[in-house]
Amino acid sequence: MWQLMICLYCPGGTAFNGVVEELKKVTTRVAHVLPVSDDGGSTAEIVRVLGGPAVGDIRSRCLRLSDESTSEALSVRTLLGHRLPLDPSEAKLEWYQIVEGEHTLWDGVSQPYRETIRAFLVYFHNEILRRSAEMFCFTNGSIGNFFFAGARIFFQSLDAAIFLFSRVSQIPAESLVLPVISTNDRLTLGCELWDGTIIRGQNEISHPSNGRKEVVNKDCNSCSALPSRIKRVFYMSSEGSNLLHEVFPEANRTVLEQLSKVDCIVYAMGSLFTSVCPSLVLRGIGETIASRSIPKVLLLNGSHDRETTGLPASGFVTAITDSLNRTYGDPDKSLKNLPKDYVNALLVPKGGQIPLDVKNLASQGIFHVVTVDSVRDAKTGVIFDSQSLIQALTSLISGRRLVEPDLLTENVESLY
Numbered sequence: 538m539w540q541l542m543i544c545l546y547c548p549g550g551t552a553f554n555g556v557v558e559e560l561k562k563v564t565t566r567v568a569h570v571l572p573v574s575d576d577g578g579s580t581a582e583i584v585r586v587l588g589g590p591a592v593g594d595i596r597s598r599c600l601r602l603s604d605e606s607t608s609e610a611l612s613v614r615t616l617l618g619h620r621l622p623l624d625p626s627e628a629k630l631e632w633y634q635i636v637e638g639e640h641t642l643w644d645g646v647s648q649p650y651r652e653t654i655r656a657f658l659v660y661f662h663n664e665i666l667r668r669s670a671e672m673f674c675f676t677n678g679s680i681g682n683f684f685f686a687g688a689r690i691f692f693q694s695l696d697a698a699i700f701l702f703s704r705v706s707q708i709p710a711e712s713l714v715l716p717v718i719s720t721n722d723r724l725t726l727g728c729e730l731w732d733g734t735i736i737r738g739q740n741e742i743s744h745p746s747n748g749r750k751e752v753v754n755k756d757c758n759s760c761s762a763l764p765s766r767i768k769r770v771f772y773m774s775s776e777g778s779n780l781l782h783e784v785f786p787e788a789n790r791t792v793l794e795q796l797s798k799v800d801c802i803v804y805a806m807g808s809l810f811t812s813v814c815p816s817l818v819l820r821g822i823g824e825t826i827a828s829r830s831i832p833k834v835l836l837l838n839g840s841h842d843r844e845t846t847g848l849p850a851s852g853f854v855t856a857i858t859d860s861l862n863r864t865y866g867d868p869d870k871s872l873k874n875l876p877k878d879y880v881n882a883l884l885v886p887k888g889g890q891i892p893l894d895v896k897n898l899a900s901q902g903i904f905h906v907v908t909v910d911s912v913r914d915a916k917t918g919v920i921f922d923s924q925s926l927i928q929a930l931t932s933l934i935s936g937r938r939l940v941e942p943d944l945l946t947e948n949v950e951s952l953y
Contacts, residue, residue, distance in 0.1 A: 541934055542566045544795050546816050547598075547805035556805070557601040559923040563931055565709040568795040569598050572815040573695070573716045574726040574772070577740035579620075579678040583686050586671045587664055588723050590695060590716065594812075596681040596702070598714050603706035610707055612645030616654065617681035617706060628675040635680060636662050642680075653705060654684060661687030695719055717816040719789040726815055727773040727783070729865070732765035735779050742770070743811045743844060762846055767810045767856075769865040771818060785870070788819035796825040801934045804857060804880070806836045806921070810844045814860040820870060823861035827878040832934050834882045836926070839889040839911060839919030850906075851897035854880050858901075877902030884929055886911035886921045907933065 545567055547553045560567065573590035580593035600618050604610040619635075619642055621628035634640040636658050643651055661683045665673045681702075689698035696719055703714065718724060728736040736742050745761075774782045796802065804813055817823070826833065835857065837850055845853070854876050859865065861879050862872040882905040885893060895906065910925035 541800040542568070542795075542798070543934070544568045544570060544799040544802045545805055546570050546803065546813055547807065553805045553807060554597065554601050556921065556923045556926055557598070559927045561602065563927055565602075565712045567711075568713040568715055568792075568799065569602075570715050570717050570792050570795075570816050571595050571598055572726075572812060573718055573720065574724045574739050574811075574815050576725070576738050577744060579676075579682050581740065582674050582678070583682060584723055586668055586673050587686060587690065589686065589689060590718070590720050590722065590724055592685045592689065592695075592698070593679065593682055595699060595714055595716060596679065596685050599699070599702050599706055599708060600681060602708045602712050602714065604708070608645055609647055609650070612642075613650055613654070613706060616642045616646060617684060617702075619680045621675050621678040621680075623677055625674060625676050628678060632675045632678065650705065657684050657687035657691065657701075659687075660691050664690055689721065693721055695721055713791075713795065715789055715792050715795065717789055717792055717819065717822075718786045719791070720786065723775045724786065725773050725775050725777065726811065727771050727777070728810065729768045729771070729780065730763060730765040731768045734764060737773065737778055739811045739815075742767075743808050743842070761843075763843060766847070767844060769818075769859060770810050770814050771866060772815075783866070785867075786819065788821045793821050793825055796822070796829070799831070801832045801834065802826060802829070803930070804833075804835045806838045808842060808844055809838070809848075809853060809856055814856060817857060817860040818863055818866070820863070823863065823872050823874065823879070826861060827872070827874045832882055833880050834884060834930065834933065835880045836921065837883055837885045837889065837891055839886040839891070839921065840917055841890055845891075849892040849894040849897065850883060850885070851894050851901060853891070854883075854898065854901055854903065875902060881905060882933055883907070884909050884921075884926065884933070886919050889919045905933075 547569060571594045575591040575593050576584060578593060580591045584591055600614060603614050605614055621631050635642060638655055685698055685702055688701045689695055692698060695716055699714055725737060726739040728742045772784050772786055774784050807813060835853065837853060858876045858879055862874055863870050880903055883903065885906060885908050887908050888911055898906065907929055909929045910922040911919050912922050914920045
C-alpha cells in the first residue's frame with residue numbers, strides 16, 4: 538500500500554465521497570480536514586434544538602472510511618448511515634423503533650456494539666426530551682448524526698465524539714478525520730458579496746431554502762444566482778447579521794500539526810466558498826501551507842454552482858489564495874503570499890464546465906495542469922472518474938517534482 542501522507546481539504550458530502558472509496562485502496566494515511574459550519578439538512582435541526590457545531594460532514598466522511606470487511610461491520614455502517622423517512626409521523630415512529638432496539642437495522646449488530654451505539658442514541662433522545670419547548674423534527678434524520686450528537690454532548694468534546702465514532706465504525710488508525718475548528722460551540726458561516734451584501738448561514742449561501750423545511754436540493758442548477766459574486770467567507774457570532782459580528786475562532790492544533798508534516802496537500806472538489814474556504818480562512822493555516830515545499834494540488838470542479846458561476850480555473854486559485862491570505866478581513870491578520878505558495882498543480886476533469894485559462898494560471902505561477910478522465914453524474918454534471926483521479930494524484934505526488942515548462946501549450950498534460 539502507498540505510504541505517503543496526504544492532507545485533504547475537502548467537503549464532507551457527496552462530491553468527494555466516491556473518491557474516498559477509491560483512495561482507501563491506495564493509502565489510508567490521510568488527514569481529512571472538514572468544516573463544522575454546515576447548517577442544512579438534519580444537522581440544522583440538531584443545531585437548532587441542541588446547539589453545538591455541525592457534525593454532518595464529519596459523520597459522512599467517517600462512514601465512508603468505515604470498515605466493511607465483515608457482515609457486522611456492514612450492519613453497523615448501514616445502521617449509522619440510515620436516514621429516517623420524509624413523512625414526519627413515519628420518521629418519528631421509525632426513530633422510536635430504532636432507539637428502543639426493536640428495528641431490523643439492529644440485526645447483525647452484536648450485543649457490545651448494540652449496547653454502545655444505543656446508549657448514545659438514548660442519551661441524544663433524552664437531551665431532546667429535556668428541551669420540551671423545542672419540538673424536534675425527525676424528518677430525513679440521520680441516525681449517524683444522532684449518535685454523533687449524543688456522544689458530543691455526553692463527552693462535551695467534539696474530538697472525543699470523533700474518536701468514539703471512529704472506533705465504533707472501525708476507521709483505520711492512520712486515517713484522521715479532523716474538524717478544522719475543535720469546538721463544542723455553534724459556528725455560523727457568513728459571506729460577503731462584492732456588492733456589499735452579507736449572507737448569514739452556509740445553507741443560505743449555497744442552497745437557500747427561503748425558510749422552508751425540506752430536503753435540500755443540491756443539484757448543480759437548482760438555485761437562483763447570487764446578486765453578486767462572493768468576495769469572501771468568514772465566521773460570525775451565532776446571532777450576528779453583519780460584519781460587526783465577525784469572530785475569529787482558533788484553528789484545530791492537530792490540523793496545523795498535520796499540515797507541517799504531510800507529503801501532499803489536496804484541495805478537493807466541492808462547494809468552493811462554503812465547503813473548502815471555511816477550512817482555509819483561519820489563522821495559522823495559510824502560514825503553515827505557504828511554508829511547505831510539497832505538492833499542493835487543486836482538484837477543479839467539473840461544473841459551476843451558485844457560488845462559482847462565471848469563474849475560470851484561475852478564479853478558483855484566487856479564491857483559495859485570498860482565503861489563506863485572509864485578504865479581505867482584518868488587515869492585521871492578513872498575509873501577502875502568492876498563489877503558487879498555496880497551489881502548484883491542478884487536476885482537471887476532462888470535458889468540465891470550468892474554463893481552463895492557462896495563461897492566467899501561468900501568471901499565477903501555476904504550470905502543472907493535468908486533465909483526468911471524467912464521467913457524467915445526473916445531478917452534478919461532469920465529475921472525475923474516481924480511479925483515474927487517484928492514479929493521476931498518486932503519479933503526481935510520487936514524482937515529487939513539479940517542473941515549469943517552457944511553453945504555455947505544455948501547461949495542459951494528459952495522463953490518459
